[in-house]
Amino acid sequence: MSLYENIKEKIMDNLVQAANTAKGAGEFxxxxxxxxxxxxxxxxxxxxxxxxxxxxxxKQAKRSPRDIAAILIKHIDTTGTWIEAxxxxxxxxxxxxxxxxxxxxxxxxxxxxxxxxxxxxxxxGQKIQVEFVSANPTGLLHMGNARGAALGDSLASLxxxxxxxxxxxxxxxxxxxxxxxxxxxxxxxxxxxxxQDAAFPEGGYHGEDLIETVxxxxxxxxxxxxxxxxxxxxxxxxxxxxxxxxxxxxxTLQDFGVNYDVWxxxxxxxxxxxxxxTMEELEKKGYIYEKEGAHWLKSTLFxxxxxxxxIRSNGAPTYFAADIAYHRNKFERGFNRVINIWGADxxxxxxxxxxxxxxxxxxxxxxxxxxxxxxxxxxxxxxxxMSKRSGQYITLRELMDEVGKDxxxxxxxxxxxDSTVDFDMDLARAQSSDNPxxxxxxxxxxxxSILRQAEEMGDTTAPASELELQRLxxxxxxxLLKKMADLPSExxxxxxxxxxxxxxxxxxxxxxxxxxxxNSQRVLVEDEGLRRARLSLVRAVRQIVSNVLGILGVSAPExx
RNA sequence: GCGUUCGUAGUUCAGCUGGAUAGAGCGUCAGACUUCGAAUCUGAAUGUCGGGGGUUCGAAUCCCUCCGAACGCACCA
Numbered sequence: 001m002s003l004y005e006n007i008k009e010k011i012m013d014n015l016v017q018a019a020n021t022a023k024g025a026g027e028f029x030x031x032x033x034x035x036x037x038x039x040x041x042x043x044x045x046x047x048x049x050x051x052x053x054x055x056x057x058x059k060q061a062k063r064s065p066r067d068i069a070a071i072l073i074k075h076i077d078t079t080g081t082w083i084e085a086x087x088x089x090x091x092x093x094x095x096x097x098x099x100x101x102x103x104x105x106x107x108x109x110x111x112x113x114x115x116x117x118x119x120x121x122x123x124x125g126q127k128i129q130v131e132f133v134s135a136n137p138t139g140l141l142h143m144g145n146a147r148g149a150a151l152g153d154s155l156a157s158l159x160x161x162x163x164x165x166x167x168x169x170x171x172x173x174x175x176x177x178x179x180x181x182x183x184x185x186x187x188x189x190x191x192x193x194x195x196q197d198a199a200f201p202e203g204g205y206h207g208e209d210l211i212e213t214v215x216x217x218x219x220x221x222x223x224x225x226x227x228x229x230x231x232x233x234x235x236x237x238x239x240x241x242x243x244x245x246x247x248x249x250x251x252t253l254q255d256f257g258v259n260y261d262v263w264x265x266x267x268x269x270x271x272x273x274x275x276x277x278t279m280e281e282l283e284k285k286g287y288i289y290e291k292e293g294a295h296w297l298k299s300t301l302f303x304x305x306x307x308x309x310x311i312r313s314n315g316a317p318t319y320f321a322a323d324i325a326y327h328r329n330k331f332e333r334g335f336n337r338v339i340n341i342w343g344a345d346x347x348x349x350x351x352x353x354x355x356x357x358x359x360x361x362x363x364x365x366x367x368x369x370x371x372x373x374x375x376x377x378x379x380x381x382x383x384x385x386m387s388k389r390s391g392q393y394i395t396l397r398e399l400m401d402e403v404g405k406d407x408x409x410x411x412x413x414x415x416x417x418d419s420t421v422d423f424d425m426d427l428a429r430a431q432s433s434d435n436p437x438x439x440x441x442x443x444x445x446x447x448x449s450i451l452r453q454a455e456e457m458g459d460t461t462a463p464a465s466e467l468e469l470q471r472l473x474x475x476x477x478x479x480l481l482k483k484m485a486d487l488p489s490e491x492x493x494x495x496x497x498x499x500x501x502x503x504x505x506x507x508x509x510x511x512x513x514x515x516x517x518x519n520s521q522r523v524l525v526e527d528e529g530l531r532r533a534r535l536s537l538v539r540a541v542r543q544i545v546s547n548v549l550g551i552l553g554v555s556a557p558e559x560x
Numbered sequence: 561g562c563g564u565u566c567g568u569a570g571u572u573c574a575g576c577u578g579g580a581u582a583g584a585g586c587g588u589c590a591g592a593c594u595u596c597g598a599a600u601c602u603g604a605a606u607g608u609c610g611g612g613g614g615u616u617c618g619a620a621u622c623c624c625u626c627c628g629a630a631c632g633c634a635c636c637a
Contacts, residue, residue, distance in 0.1 A: 035577080043580070052579060055617070065617070090580045091617060136637075178637055203636090294635050305563070305633070312635040319637045347564050348632045373565070374631070414585095415573070418565060420630060422572090433599070436585065442599050450596055493576050505574060508584080519592090519601040560599075 002120075002488035003105050008049070011081050011096065012038050015053050018075035027071050028061035047087070047095035048482075054092040065092025103481040104469035110484060110540040111463070118487045118547050122495060123164030129330055130156045132341040133253065134171040137245045138182045139207050141252050141396035143375040143423055144343055149396070150412035150553065151372060152341045153258040154500035157551040162495030167335070169262040170253075171326060174242055175270055176319055181205065183234040186241050189214040190233075194223045213241050252396050256405055257553040269325045275317050278325040278360070279310055287359045297324075302355030302364075305348075320349075324356040331362050339498065340369045341417075347371050370498060372417040378424040394425055403432045406554045410437035413504045413552050436508055440545065441557055443511035447542035448558040450523050454535055457524065464532040471533050476517040480537070483510050484544055500552065507548040514541050 001009070015038070022028055036053040054069035061068055069088040076086065085097040110117045132152025135145045156166045173179075184201040191198035193214050200206075217240055225233045246263075253260070269275050279295070282288050287298045293313030297320075300307055310321040330338045342349070350371070354364035377394060399408050402425060411428075414436065415421060472481065487506070494502040523534040546556040 037577075037579085039579085041580070042582090046580070050580085052618095055579080058617070093580070173637070176637070181636095292635080296635095309635045314635080316635090318635070323637090344565065344631055346632085346637090349637095350564085371565075371631095376630085419573075420566070434586065438599055439585085442597080446597055446600085453596060497576060499576085501574085502576085505584085512584090515600055516602090518596080519598095522596065524596050559597095 002485070003102070003109050004485035005488055007082055007098070007102060008038055008489075011049065011051075011083065014077050014081060015051060015072065017077065018072045019053065019057065021075040022071045028057070028063050028068060030057055030060040033057075034060070041093075041095065046089060046093070047085075048098040049096045050089075050093045051096075052093060054088075054094060058092065068092065069094050100473065100478055101470060103478060103485065104466065104472065106481050106485045107464075107469055107472075107536050107540045110543055111536065114543060115547055115550070117543060118491050118551075119161055119163070120488050120492050120495075121163035122492055123159065123162050126164050126336040127167070127334060128159055128164045128337045128339060129167045129169055129333075129335045130159070130339045130341070131169045131171055131330075132156075133258075134173070135249060136173050136178060137242050137249065138178060138205055139245070140209050141249055142393040143377060143396070143399065144372075146256070146396045146399055146408060147372055147375050147412045147421065148341050148343070149253060149256055149258050150409045151370070151417055151500065153256075154409070154413050154503075154552050155339070155341075155370075155498055157553070158491065158495050158500045158503065159498075161491050161551060164495075167261045168259070169264055170249075170260045172246065172263060172265050173319075175266045175322065179238060179242075182241070183238045185210060186214060186237040187230070187234050190217070190237060191226065193218055194226055196226065210241075213244055216244070217241075252400075255400060256396060257409065264326070266322050266326070269322055269329065270317075274329060275322050275325040278328050279317070279321060282310075282324075282356075282359055285359060297352075297356065297359070299352045299355040299359075302351075302358045304352040304355050308352055320352070320356075323349075323353065324360075327353060327357060327367065328360055328362075331357070331366070336366065338367050340367070342369055342371055344371045344373045368498070370417055373420040375421045375423050378422050378427075394423075399425075403428050403435070406441070407432055407435040407437050409553045410440075410504060411435065413501050415501055416499070417501075437554060438560075439515075440507050440511040440549065441554070441560060443514050444542060444545045444549070444556045445558060445560045446518065447514070447538050447545065450538050451535070451542070454524060454531075459524075459531070459535065462532065464529070464536040468529040468533040469536065471530050472537055474517075474521060476513070476520050477537065480510075480513045480517050480541065483513050484540060487544060487548070503548050503551055507545060507552070510541070510544060510548070514545075 015036070016033060019030070019033055023030060034056040036051060036056050038049055038051045041047060041050045054072055055065040057068050058065045066088055069092050073086045073088065073094060076083075078086075082098040082102045083096050084099045087095050089095050113119070130152055132155075133141070133145050133148045135141055141149075153168065156168050160166045181201065181203055182205060185204035188198045188200045188204065189211055192200075193211070217237075225236060228236075250263075279288065282297060283295075287301070288295050288310065289298065290296070294309045295311035296307045297310050298307055308320055309318055310324070311317055327338065350369045353369070354367055357367050358364045403411075412421070472478070483506075490502060490506045494500060521534070523531070523538055525531050525534070549556045
């Protein structure tokens, strides 16, 4: 537990103690201590920490919050808490002012922990899987996938920082109807490129990339497959194209800073019989019935709006059936929690997937789905409908080429997944130098620059002493130190809420506080002790900026 | 029609389990480089938190209702 978290916990404990003491002394009574908070007030004048304990006790104690506050203050043991002053304010808040001396400990804490600063252990080594992107291998990655990739990867890093054992996974939909469609589209393109008369299938994939794939293939094998039996021809084309598409997807994601632990094939679930055995399991439990020749899952028993088909009347399993088998497989692999990142257009799928897990005897709460609102593409001030089938979309590759990996990842992680993002490529291109990511990266480069110059001046890297660190007493320095002390709590909250965007906000704030400090105080001053103290501060800030950018998958440049 | 998510400054967006006077970036206006990086900083202006009702000592946050938007409601995935 971090220094700051320790202090807060100690004060919380002492507050509980104080309430119990008062109760014992008969000064007021309560059955059970209600939940209360100890937090940093927004207004600086309200001190460093404030609690609402007196207010939440008021009802049970049948006394006014301010009276209760006065009694509590009387009983609070402040030893070891750094509390310097306590006062009653407003409706009955108790505000604490801490001695600023505790802050200097933060620097030592950061420098000691290094790249591990910010690590907390709410995960306690639990195994979590984060499945994200899982784009259909029938085309290139687009903006929506980019958002999913930025969110999923950063969430995985965040959870790792919070003490979970995390596995990143990509589910490859390489089976089913869409693959059949894909095959027909490829076949048509192949024949067309060779001058044959071939009709493009209804609902086929119109993307230009498909034509490129076929052209590439033709330079290798020519018209060899024109005269081959269609079934074999399609199988060959699909295998070739899927292989190429998946290689492209892997490389693109890797360039976007995303590295998966597992690439999972849907086809393997069919091959291994997992889909069939899962359906049999559900049938044995009585959750499957037949109607109009198809097999249905009674998902309404688990809160779904309607029952769902799992086996079509033609005997083929639906995508849903395979997905149930897939999620069962995840739990069988021993994950305590499984997180999926889905586009908001899949929200109808959530209830039935959780329902299916309940039916199989798993706790549906261990399957958590983060729904990400869609990314809308704006062109010439109008919304452009993106779709793989229409072939009209901006690819992740184009996005990286135009605005860069760092700007793109920061852009997406600055937003709550629940908010719809309008993305205007022209605007993004024009404003890319205004992207907030550069504000943070600039802070990092500036921090590095100071350290470089200190080194050139022959400044030793000797750490500042406790006494020297206590000379960091300007309000700019203290604000900065407090923010630095806050990182472990931020990680805890962000991990609990599964919201990496909180860290993007955090590091923006931190960078801002640093820039303010930089403009008001000089680091490389004559006074050796003070210089050592400020250099230690600079080193610590640099470490934190680097750590947080790391979680967000954004690089921390030493110069720019 | 039913369901999910959303509606906060001119604009793009933050705002954990309800807390005190709702915050940033961009834009606008006024300032700061012979000194560690001006991709920076300082200051100013800007709001019926979509409307209405309710719960509460206290609501942008929870509940109801209305309005508006996006997305779902296939033997597609």
